[in-house]
Amino acid sequence: MRVSTNWLKDWIDHGLDTQALADRLTMAGLEVDAIEAAAEPFTGIVVGEVVDIQPHPNADKLSLCQVSDGSSQEAVVCGAPNVFKGMRAPFAKVGAVLPGEFKIKKAKLRGEESRGMLCSAKELGLSEDAAGLMQLASDAPVGQDLRDYLSLDDQIIEIDLTPNRGDCLSMAGVAREVGALTGHPVCRPQIGTVDVTSKQQVAVSVADPSDCPSYLGQVITGIDTAAETPVWMSERLRRAGVRPISPVVDVTNYVMLELGQPMHGFRLEAINGAIRVRRAKKGEQITLLDDREVKLDEDILVIADEQGPVAMAGVMGGKGTAVETDTADVFLESACFAPEVIAGRARRFGLHTDASHRYERGVDPELQARALQRAASLIMEVAGGQAGPVTDARSTRPAPSPIRLRRDRLHGVLGFELDKNTVTGMLERLGMAVSEDAEDWQATAPSHRFDLNIEEDLIEEVARIHGYDRIPVVSLPSDVRPGQAPEDRVPESRVKALMVERGYQEVITYSFQPAEADKLLSGGVEGQKLANPISQDLETMRTTLWSGLTATLRHNANRQQARVRLFETGLRFIPQDSEIEQKKWVSGLAWGHAEPEQWDGRTRPVDFFDVKADVEALMQVGGPRHLQFLPERHPALHPGQCAQVWAEDKAVGWLGRIHPQVADTLDLPADAYLFELELAQVAKAELPAYQRVSRYPSLRRDLAFVVDEDLAAETLVATAREAAGESLVGARIFDVYQGKGVDSGRKSIALGLILQDSSRTLTDEDTDRVVSRVREELERRLGATVRD
Incomplete structure (x- = not known):
């Protein structure tokens, strides 16, 4: 609802400036989205009168006009088809400045001097109509500044109304609300009488x-x-x-x-x-x-x-x-x-x-x-x-039933006491018929307030009119007891906090998304169509949270944001036969610079391993876990930069760069990275268990193996762990190399093996036996050779 402050003043003299009025409305639940000027800036334009008009001697479609500004007359060349003698229209005198910083100067048009310009509504930014001059009333005062005559210094307040406040979709409704908030009387416009002078009617x-x-x-x-x-x-x-x-x-x-x-x-x-x-x-x-x-x-x-x-x-x-x-x-x-x-x-x-x-x-x-x-x-x-x-x-309308408002209930919900006469005054200013007894009120809602039906509605109205910002902070009595917090679950709040700590911002997007975009990002899954969507673009229950995240990325990228980190937790809706599977997932998106811009000027784009580190941290929020990132194909992700995430031999999600074709179809940057993980798997926590710390020193042996370039490093590590046995307490990859000295189609992976025993100090012979077993097993099962 767009509210002209000048028009509103015809209804109520509220005594507030525009910003104060907007603040009062917002605090009363009528949220103000914007305040804007009624017209673009311009100066030097007055009400002009065309006192004479002659054909232009050198142009059929132009006219020579004599225009009065109330004190003098100026010759003006005009091309408007609707100009006529006696017309009153906006007149931009020499020196006037139109919207867009267009300054009016003396000019010659087809050989005739023109000292000013008669204006259309479009030239003043008041309308899209450019077919002719803006015709003013025949009694418009010649020479008066146009901004004053049309009250163009008016302010427009744009109010975003909730669906239950349809009564405020009018000047009368907003005026009633302002009257209730300020206590000033509302003045309805005088309605002229309509004399019936015809017998014609329609049954x-x-x-x-x-x-x-x-x-x-x-x-x-x-x-x-x-x-x-x-x-x-x-x-x-x-x-x-x-x-x-x-x-x-x-x-x-x-x-x-x-x-x-x-x-x-x-x-x-x-x-x-x-x-x-x-x-x-x-x-x-x-x-x-x-x-x-x-x-x-x-x-x-x-x-x-x-x-x-x-x-x-x-x-x-x-x-x-x-x-x-x-x-x-x-x-x-x-x-x-x-x-x-x-x-x-x-x-x-x-x-x-x-x-x-x-x-x-x-x-x-x-x-x-x-x-x-x-x-x-x-x-x-x-x-x-x-x-x-x-x-x-x-038809006869049933009389509305009065609503009972109990004094104790009102004060118990608000947390403080209000004077009884004050409450009565608030309800009456809202247009209610109010009666009261020793402790309670009986209020009958006016016909325009459909949303007032129960006692809680009246309590809300009292709180609104009093002012939410004026409600004192008090400690309310409560018998709430703390709930149980299972040790094997990480609270969702901790998951969100970790993402924030790693530089991501939480977003909340619609659970319904455009059908084609959602299908494209989910890998072809057909979502559940809505029977009554709020718009044609929001017609399908989402099958992936990526559809909302990518739309948010596009919005930010189009507004010159250079670094975007987003995450969301929410339900996916996957059709399963006659039912819909609903599971909660956590999804994320990263695009732009890997780190925020800083003084040394060195930046690099985010890559797969940056986001992989975020996923690893997320999956281990509840404690260390064995994770695997296996190269698999997802239709929405780049085939060379895509991995399926596994935890304890269970697939829990996906990670990868967006597929170039998908990015092109959805008008997205091609270097954005996405991940999604099942929240129940992320929130798993390892139960605390005592483990004795070995008194004996650990030994480390570093080995470099040459293997096929398509062999997953995880496979190499897992095979080494199995071959080494219980004495292996850690295995770390510290180098990967391809190039000179390594055959084509092969790569070198350097592996650090950390050995330790809980009952004795390992000897060199013990260590050599373990290393030998590892070498033999890797050679036998994976075709690995030790790099010289």
Whole structure:
């Protein structure tokens, strides 16, 4: 919701500056995403009047205009097709600076001097419309600074509302909230009277009142098709993010933004007979305003005439009854539809409209008559016309039940006491009808607050209005007892802490991801499709956490981040026959420089072994473990830089560089490294056990073996351990070499053997026997030869 601070001041004099107002709203649960200016910076532009206009002698499409700035007249060459004598438009005088630092200077255009420029809305950054000059009201004060005339120093507050606060999707709703927070009164706009001067009306019926509790309509005929939306209304629409179109459409959008009631106008001549609100019939179709023809399901609520659907209720109107620029007779609709009947219907057809956004969250069922009167009066004020009688199809609404708020419960949850009159005042400022007795309150929620149903809702409201930042810190009594911490499990918090210690940042991504990207990264696994995704890009339950991590990498790489380290813990959802396997995994991604930039300037890119070290540290967070990194193939990883991770003879995950083709398809850097490990295996901890430390010295023997280049070093070490027996307490690879002195297709691996006995000192003969066994076994089983 985009809120103009100037428009808001018409509703309430809150006495706060823009930043203070944004802070109050955020602390009350209406999170402010951004504050921005209503218009780009420009100077020297005033309201100008075209006092004379003549054809340009040397150009058919140019005009010579005399433009008054209130104190003098200037000759201006103009190419706009809509310029006319008496027109008032933005006039940039010589020396003015337009958006983009474009400075206006004296110029000659096709031989005629021009001292200034008449401006379009696009040139001022106010609209995308560049078809002609921005026409101002005929009574706009000539010579007044345009920024002052249009209040362009206004600030726009963008609020990110949670789904339960649909009541704040309007200026009225935000004003009510600000009034409750500050205690200042809210001033509703005066709604003009609508005199019924026509007998024309459209009959309306509702098939099921539970689908549509309220439906009102009114015919307005004889609208002036040459009328234009006034600048003040166009500006308010623009600042709210809505493009002005025509007076009737603009008024319906304006009332929606002002009061929160979505409205729709039908071209009267296109309606055949009576209107009926009903569910769609099997096989019915409709062509929507965006020219798409859709086949309606039987659970879709429609507005229909005697020939079929003319609108998808609460979502979008049909093209056949759309209001055009030459439409003089309209039927205005003001309705309340049940949220559960509208929810999900728009997304089913790939739609998301301002109306569906509001109806899905709930529209005040008592607002329709007031909104219809407001819309009709504005249309007649702007474009004239005659109004017919209102057609009213409203059902009886059950009286809301009061909610009990207990004093002890309120103070027990908040942790501090509030004066009883203070609480009563807060509830009343929220529009509730409040009664009280010695200890408790009975509060009845207003019709626009669908989210207030139980006692906890009222406690939350009191906390919000009081201010979360003003709640004192107190120690609450608790009988919570510490739980058991098994010694054979490492807490997930320790796993996360280790990743942070190694330079990674935790991210939390959606559990649903784009189907193609997820399938590509998981190696072809088909994920579970969602029946009702929140968007077309988030349609599949993830089968790998890599899909979210790589999307985060792309976002950061596109914003000039040179070093990215990410990890996430979460569930994967793998379809297994008729069920879905859900296991928690920890996944990571590394890209960019191996180390943060520092003073000596030497940097290198992260490589396979950097990430392998991180995986080894992660797998040993619970104590030393025997790990293996076996060269295997994963479709999403580079075939030459990919390993399957094994722990105690069990495959627990993968590690490798992203496959170049996958990186290219997903628009990712080709030198990113990924890993994923089953969290249950990572969190295993070795139980503490006493082991005697040998009193006797250890001996080390270093040997270099020449083996086939495709032999895994792990295989060499494992074979040496088996051959050496119990006296071997350590085996370390300290050198790998290929090149001069080693045959092609072979490599040299240097192995350090550490020998020790717990009962005696080993002799040279003992050591030689062990080394001999190792040599013989490696030669026999692996074809290894001792390097000279």
